[in-house]
Amino acid sequence: SGPPDPPAGHRAPGTSRPAWLPWAVGAAALVLVAGLGVVLLVTGGGDDEEPSARDTASSSPDPTPTSEAPTPAPTPTPTPTVEPEPTRPAEPEDVATRASAKVPATAPPNTDVEGNLVRFEARNMLDGVPTTCWRMPGDGTGRTITITLDAPTTLTRVGMVNGYAKSSQSGRRTLNWYQGNRRVLVAEWTxxxxxxxxxxxxxxxELQTIDVDAVTTSTVTLRLVDVSSPGDGRARRDYTAISDLSLVGTPAS
Structure with missing residues (x-):
């Protein structure tokens, strides 16, 4: 009989490996690597891989379209502020023409040398016309005249034409009514x-005036303290006369 078989897993000494074995092992390794590559290609890789630029672009939301900024409204040109002009104090004025007067008596009307009817009413003292007058019969000494203004007024000056400031021509003669009638010589203003x-x-x-400390009043009482005697000649008349009164001041606003 021949020699006994070697134990399992042991080659008999002097026995060599077949020449095709290394090539078979290499071919098997290549097949394994190729299979692994196919698997990775199909599965897309693991969770740890960074997403590709294409994936990132496709997964990002569309950017919000930029809206155009609204056109700003034009700034209105400011209206220049006009400073009000300072209120100027009212100029003093003669307020006698707007006043009324209460007198103690009034002479009856008469006709002048030309035949014209002439009246001697109280309003003649307040008309600003020196050739008209108020007059009363006789001596007016001690009598009072009350003047009522049309509004409270701050008076600074008062005065009067203290007789009948009129002359008339009669033929070749001049009749001087200022000298012929009685004239006020002294008066008190209250x-x-x-x-x-x-x-x-x-x-x-002429108008004769006197300044007074500014006083606001609605009435003025004029007292005839002293009155002259009547004059002489054809122009002589026993009447107390005043042609004009003057009351200068500023009406209260």
Whole structure:
């Protein structure tokens, strides 16, 4: 009989490996690697891989379209502020023409040398016309005249034409009614607050005035303190006359 078989797993000494064995092992390894590559290609890789740029672009939401900024409304040109002009104080004025007067008596009307009817009413003292007058019969010494203003007024000056400032031509003669009638020589002006101002008058047909401390009043009481005697000649008349009164001030606003 021949020699015994070697134990399992042991080659008998002197026995060599077949020449095709290494090639078979290499071919098997290549097949294994190729199979693994196919698997990775199909599954897309593991969770740890970074997404590709294509995937990132496709998965990002569409950007919000940028809206155009609204056109700003034009800024209105500011209206320049006009500073109000300072209120100027009212200029003093003669308020006698808007006043009324209460007198102690009035002489009856008469006709002048030309035959015209002439009246001697109280309003003649307040018309600003020196050739008209108020007059009363006889001596007016001690009598009072009350003047009512049309509004409270701050007076600063008062005065009068203290006789009948008129002349008439009769033939070749001039009749001087200022000298012929009685004239006021001294008068007192009294105002609502009791202030009293005394005024003396000269022999003049012109308006004679006196300044007073500013006093606000609605009435003026004029007292005839002293009156002259009537004149002489054809122009002589026993009447007390006043041609005009003047009351200068600023009406209260």
């Amino acid at each position: 105002f609502d607050d009791g202030t009293t101002v005394e005024q003396s008058f000269g022999e003049s047909r």
